[in-house]
Amino acid sequence: MYRIAVDVMSGEKEASELITGALRALKEEKEIELTLIGEYDIISEELAKTDFDSKRLKIENSDEIITMDESPIKALRKKKKATVNVGAKLLKKSKIDAFISPGNTGSVMAAGLLRVGRIKGVSRPPIAIQFPAVNGSTLVLDNGANTDCSPENLKQFALMGQLYAENVMKIDNPKIALLNIGEEKTKGNNLTKESYEVLSNDQRIKNFIGNVEGRDIFSNKVDVVVTDGFVGNIVLKTTEGAASFFLDLIKESFKTNLRSKIAAFLIKPYLKKVLNKIDYRQYGGAPLLGINGVVIISHGGSDGTAIYNAIKAAKRTVKEDIVKLIKAELEKNEELE
Amino acid sequence: MYRIAVDVMSGEKEASELITGALRALKEEKEIELTLIGEYDIISEELAKTDFDSKRLKIENSDEIITMDESPIKALRKKKKATVNVGAKLLKKSKIDAFISPGNTGSVMAAGLLRVGRIKGVSRPPIAIQFPAVNGSTLVLDNGANTDCSPENLKQFALMGQLYAENVMKIDNPKIALLNIGEEKTKGNNLTKESYEVLSNDQRIKNFIGNVEGRDIFSNKVDVVVTDGFVGNIVLKTTEGAASFFLDLIKESFKTNLRSKIAAFLIKPYLKKVLNKIDYRQYGGAPLLGINGVVIISHGGSDGTAIYNAIKAAKRTVKEDIVKLIKAELEKNEELE
Numbered sequence: 001m002y003r004i005a006v007d008v009m010s011g012e013k014e015a016s017e018l019i020t021g022a023l024r025a026l027k028e029e030k031e032i033e034l035t036l037i038g039e040y041d042i043i044s045e046e047l048a049k050t051d052f053d054s055k056r057l058k059i060e061n062s063d064e065i066i067t068m069d070e071s072p073i074k075a076l077r078k079k080k081k082a083t084v085n086v087g088a089k090l091l092k093k094s095k096i097d098a099f100i101s102p103g104n105t106g107s108v109m110a111a112g113l114l115r116v117g118r119i120k121g122v123s124r125p126p127i128a129i130q131f132p133a134v135n136g137s138t139l140v141l142d143n144g145a146n147t148d149c150s151p152e153n154l155k156q157f158a159l160m161g162q163l164y165a166e167n168v169m170k171i172d173n174p175k176i177a178l179l180n181i182g183e184e185k186t187k188g189n190n191l192t193k194e195s196y197e198v199l200s201n202d203q204r205i206k207n208f209i210g211n212v213e214g215r216d217i218f219s220n221k222v223d224v225v226v227t228d229g230f231v232g233n234i235v236l237k238t239t240e241g242a243a244s245f246f247l248d249l250i251k252e253s254f255k256t257n258l259r260s261k262i263a264a265f266l267i268k269p270y271l272k273k274v275l276n277k278i279d280y281r282q283y284g285g286a287p288l289l290g291i292n293g294v295v296i297i298s299h300g301g302s303d304g305t306a307i308y309n310a311i312k313a314a315k316r317t318v319k320e321d322i323v324k325l326i327k328a329e330l331e332k333n334e335e336l337e
Numbered sequence: 338m339y340r341i342a343v344d345v346m347s348g349e350k351e352a353s354e355l356i357t358g359a360l361r362a363l364k365e366e367k368e369i370e371l372t373l374i375g376e377y378d379i380i381s382e383e384l385a386k387t388d389f390d391s392k393r394l395k396i397e398n399s400d401e402i403i404t405m406d407e408s409p410i411k412a413l414r415k416k417k418k419a420t421v422n423v424g425a426k427l428l429k430k431s432k433i434d435a436f437i438s439p440g441n442t443g444s445v446m447a448a449g450l451l452r453v454g455r456i457k458g459v460s461r462p463p464i465a466i467q468f469p470a471v472n473g474s475t476l477v478l479d480n481g482a483n484t485d486c487s488p489e490n491l492k493q494f495a496l497m498g499q500l501y502a503e504n505v506m507k508i509d510n511p512k513i514a515l516l517n518i519g520e521e522k523t524k525g526n527n528l529t530k531e532s533y534e535v536l537s538n539d540q541r542i543k544n545f546i547g548n549v550e551g552r553d554i555f556s557n558k559v560d561v562v563v564t565d566g567f568v569g570n571i572v573l574k575t576t577e578g579a580a581s582f583f584l585d586l587i588k589e590s591f592k593t594n595l596r597s598k599i600a601a602f603l604i605k606p607y608l609k610k611v612l613n614k615i616d617y618r619q620y621g622g623a624p625l626l627g628i629n630g631v632v633i634i635s636h637g638g639s640d641g642t643a644i645y646n647a648i649k650a651a652k653r654t655v656k657e658d659i660v661k662l663i664k665a666e667l668e669k670n671e672e673l674e
Binding site for chain 2: 133144147148189214216217218229233234237238243244245247249252253259263266267271273277
């Protein structure tokens with residue numbers, strides 16, 4: 001059994017929506033046990049409305065949440081019973097195998113780091129996010145956990161990203177690259193120039209293809225893109241902004257007149273497939289890699305579908321035992337150096 | 338008269354296409370004099386095919402170009418007669434007021450820096466690019482000239498961006514912001530945290546609105562976004578990549594079946610307007626600000642339309658005398674410190 005806990009209270013959407021998504025996953029995935037973390041009364045009232053396999057579902061009471069605008073570490077210390085504290089502690093005590101939260105990203109990260117702890121040999125756990133790409137998706141890490149990084153940090157991101165791509169995303173011999181502003185190895189800022197050497201020289205990175213540019217993330221040229229958390233987060237927000245700006249322009253153009261409205265009606269079902277492809281909810285949240293347990297940060301705006309997919313991603317991550325794989329690779333790393 | 342020179346040889350497109358765009362600008366803009374830089378025979382053969390106001394057009398022979406994959410500074414030193422060397426020297430000698438080139442970006446930049454020279458008080462000239470946004474466009478700088486920057490560099494970018502937005506883009510009281518990964522002043526990496534203070538404390542930056550995120554570039558929340566050249570270039574390429582990926586998906590969806598093909602036929606003219614809005618060719622190239630003359634770097638793939646718009650942008654930039662304005666602001670800066 002894969003034991004997965006979901007914080008259903010600290011996202012932007014109602015707990016009821018998130019619970020619906022969780023129950024859908026419970027129904028489909030017979031090998032999981034779910035723990036819903038949040039206010040007991042709210043959750044049990046919601047559960048009373050529907051049928052589900054009660055042997056595989058528990059509630060873990062938590063009557064506090066850390067809000068989106070709170071300072072993560074302070075709030076984590078003050079609110080001992082906050083959902084993220086409860087989830088991280090269950091993980092630490094091995095009562096669960098994975099913890100999913102759509103709450104304040106900094107607080108989930110801090111709970112992972114401080115309550116669950118890092119794997120030995122991992123200096124800075126990165127947030128890994130799958131971006132949509134021509135033939136599937138591209139894993140980009142770090143997306144915001146570590147703003148100032150060293151080449152050694154980036155090398156560790158590459159090693160963890162490689163393991164995640166091979167084992168969870170099931171990509172054969174994943175192509176690993178450094179995000180840069182040109183392909184030549186002499187291009188870039190001080191960090192990327194130094195990192196290029198470090199990544200090239202580590203034999204454990206099996207398929208290092210060198211530098212890629214921002215546009216290559218969406219192509220099939222690369223599977224894992226390594227960058228510092230500042231740049232990764234800028235890339236994430238820029239992509240969201242560009243996609244939503246572009247989509248708004250297209251929606252506006254459909255409203256022009258009768259002719260365009262007919263076109264809109266005709267194209268709607270096909271356009272929906274396009275939107276699905278670029279919808280973050282399909283990718284089920286972002287793992288915080290290098291933590292001594294599976295911690296998945298879901299988008300703050302996660303709804304039932306996003307939580308459903310996050311649970312499925314969590315199951316795959318637990319099943320492939322990514323924590324053990326990272327331990328084996330990175331602990332060895334530390335001994336060598 | 339505004340004297341503008343165009344390098345018609347070192348872009349990716351044929352000289353004939355670029356010349357057509359240049360002649361269109363010459364016809365519309367009665368106050369400009371054009372100098373076409375490139376192989377005399379090729380240009381004159383092209384000109385022979387058409388009618389134009391020959392009193393306002395000159396050819397400046399140059400039979401070498403710096404290719405896209407050459408090392409800019411080396412090539413600049415070796416190829417004395419390369420188009421960018423010829424253009425930069427004309428600018429240096431005040432034979433022209435502005436120089437436009439769609440060639441190797443590094444070589445145009447280096448020619449500006451080494452042959453024309455920086456304005457006193459400007460440490461690092463940035464490349465300023467207009468991104469499409471909800472109500473017009475947002476100026477982002479630097480887009481790749483300076484990969485590692487100091488807070489002082491970013492402050493200078495803000496001052497130059499402000500002058501360009503006020504005078505060339507004609508924005509009243511432009512909103513200036515720092516590109517960051519969160520709005521709070523405590524967010525970001527070492528550079529942005531320090532820069533926040535420096536930008537807040539400079540009274541000459543009249544409307545500093547603090548930090549913005551990647552997605553805000555496409556909104557009407559901000560007019561000038563300041564960032565280091567590494568991050569700016571990543572933002573540029575990511576935006577290009579996301580837009581083209583999204584567009585390809587939509588084009589694919591139109592091909593699904595007869596229904597979708599009819600929709601495509603109906604929506605085409607309206608979609609074209611959308612594409613125009615996000616087309617770099619509308620923005621006429623990117624000025625290298627802080628150089629002692631107007632240098633405009635056009636996209637390598639520039640065609641006639643892009644060159645036509647670049648000439649119009651060059652004229653506006655010369656007319657508003659942005660060089661003089663930057664001198665007045667930044668030289669003063671140096672005396673104060």
